[in-house]
Amino acid sequence: MRMLTPLQTSFLCLSSACAVLAQAQQSLPLNSLSTFSGSSTSNPATFGLPASSSLTVSVAICSSQASSESFFLTNGSDIFEIELESGFGSWTGPSSNNASLVVESAGQSTFEVAVSDNGTIHEILDALPLFGDSSANQAILFSPPFAFETTTNPTYPNYTLPLANSSLPEAPPSPTFDLVLAPLSARLTSLPQTGCSLANMSSAGTVGLNNTWLRGSGEWRSQWLVEGLSPETNYTAYVIQDQVKVSGPIYFVTKSSNFPCPLVHSLPYCPSTAYAVPLDPPQSPALAYDATSLPTNISDPLLQYMTNFTTMLLTFGCGRDLYSPLQTCSDCRREYRSWLCSVSFPRCSEPSPGSNAQAPFSALQPQPSGVSPRNPFFPVVNYTYNSLLPCLEVCHAVDRACPYFLGISCPVPQFNADASYGVGFIDSGDPGVVGQGTTGMAQDRWGNVWCNGN
């Protein structure tokens, strides 16, 4: 937003026949969102605005064609230009009841105007969508978190921890989320980065599952399982919240057409497990494995490990005796579950198509066909795949969060830790240096996945 100088004010007055003083065509009420098309409004078009001590007017371009519209606002005493960046812009300030918005040269373009006394409406969110994983033609994606789990910490002497197989708590109310997905060739990033512009451009996949999920980190997100994607394709994804808030872009790449592993998702006992696993294809019509279709000879022992671990943990005076100034038995259980799930569900992956350019390489380990996977409860599959090893930090988190007597120990980098874990990506390979790894994270927004951090 920019306040115009007196000179520019008179220029505006000349160029648009003193549009700011012209009769408003229409009044825009408080807390409303309206869509207009240049072809059905006059040029310039004037809209009356309400009086408020803190009015926000935000505009968003919906058309994909280049256009030359400009937006001016008078709050009753001063004139401002609302400058657009990435297709949207906003003004906030006090206004009187003769305030108005003037739109010049809208041509054929379509635009939205939002009027609010409660902050911005159109917005690019800082929080990004989350890529779960892909197969050759499916992908699991998550919205940014919209709520955080609220649990009251258990207290001594009634220190109870959830059962291994407890179901998800009831979901808090969710904003509406829309997923926008298209291959790179659709050039979504060259469009105005507004909900109304992007929403119509989703050009890939069909949504096979669309619900709300609580991941292990305690974040409530919307999740999607998308099918019908093309193999070995780099996709651009956005999530649009309540039609007006844009999150993204992120990128992800589908696997090659002969990638053999199906996806698994929506396991209440392993709530962050949403990736490709070495199993035979699920029985039709299932598209992927979930808690109802996963073989019980995989889930039963996992639940038993979890139950036994919790029993052992509770022999410690949880909530009475402190073993750390920072960690509780509840934290220990959460980190153990996260580790148990990531070692119990081997993750399939493959070198990314542009892997010559990919530095560093992902923690992939070839798994020949017919060889038992590390989790003895997984069946032996008749195909070859690459296993993406868990990030070593998943183990370190258990080590840090749990009482010493449980005897948790993670392999050390000098002694072969990289045979079973991805080492040195998040934290440096030298013991004790947190956050100095080569990538600093398990995966990035560009579609690189270095180790299994779930």
Ligand SMILES: *[C@@H]1O[C@H](CO)[C@@H](O)[C@H](O)[C@H]1NC(C)=O
């Ligand atoms: C977007 O799609 C809606 C409904 O499909 C349609 O009414 C609208 O004109 C489209 N907008 C643009 C800018 O293409």
Ligand SMILES: *[C@@H]1O[C@H](CO)[C@@H](O)[C@H](O)[C@H]1NC(C)=O
């Ligand atoms: C708008 O109203 C304010 C007071 O409500 C007045 O001072 C101002 O002159 C008016 N502006 C125009 C352009 O009519």
Ligand SMILES: *[C@@H]1O[C@H](CO)[C@@H](O)[C@H](O)[C@H]1NC(C)=O
């Ligand atoms: C218009 O905005 C300016 C700058 O925020 C402010 O000083 C002025 O009081 C506002 N005018 C009205 C009529 O609210």
Ligand SMILES: *[C@@H]1O[C@H](CO)[C@@H](O)[C@H](O)[C@H]1NC(C)=O
């Ligand atoms: C104003 O915005 C805040 C946060 O953005 C929200 O919690 C609140 O409900 C809104 N109030 C109204 C009246 O819309």
Ligand SMILES: *[C@@H]1O[C@H](CO)[C@@H](O)[C@H](O)[C@H]1NC(C)=O
């Ligand atoms: C212990 O806590 C659980 C869950 O917080 C509760 O359901 C149970 O009634 C409590 N038992 C006692 C004896 O307070």
Ligand SMILES: *[C@@H]1O[C@H](CO)[C@@H](O)[C@H](O)[C@H]1NC(C)=O
């Ligand atoms: C977990 O509990 C649900 C009911 O809450 C049950 O339907 C399901 O079979 C249980 N899963 C396992 C693997 O025991």
Ligand SMILES: *[C@@H]1O[C@H](CO)[C@@H](O)[C@H](O)[C@H]1NC(C)=O
């Ligand atoms: C997802 O579900 C919500 C409501 O459950 C619905 O409004 C929305 O259109 C669905 N989105 C897709 C892409 O299917």
Ligand SMILES: *[C@@H]1O[C@H](CO)[C@@H](O)[C@H](O)[C@H]1NC(C)=O
């Ligand atoms: C869990 O504990 C039970 C009873 O102590 C035992 O029979 C079982 O083998 C244990 N399971 C695992 C996976 O350790």
Ligand SMILES: *[C@@H]1O[C@H](CO)[C@@H](O)[C@H](O)[C@H]1NC(C)=O
């Ligand atoms: C688990 O059960 C499936 C069929 O239900 C079977 O194919 C597989 O071999 C079993 N795995 C193990 C390790 O027993």
Ligand SMILES: *[C@@H]1O[C@H](CO)[C@@H](O)[C@H](O)[C@H]1NC(C)=O
């Ligand atoms: C591998 O096993 C699956 C299911 O068990 C079977 O459908 C498929 O034909 C087998 N493939 C080969 C190459 O043996």
Ligand SMILES: *[C@@H]1O[C@H](CO)[C@@H](O)[C@H](O)[C@H]1NC(C)=O
């Ligand atoms: C996907 O495309 C984006 C944009 O060109 C690029 O930055 C990114 O590296 C690509 N991702 C992969 C995994 O190749």
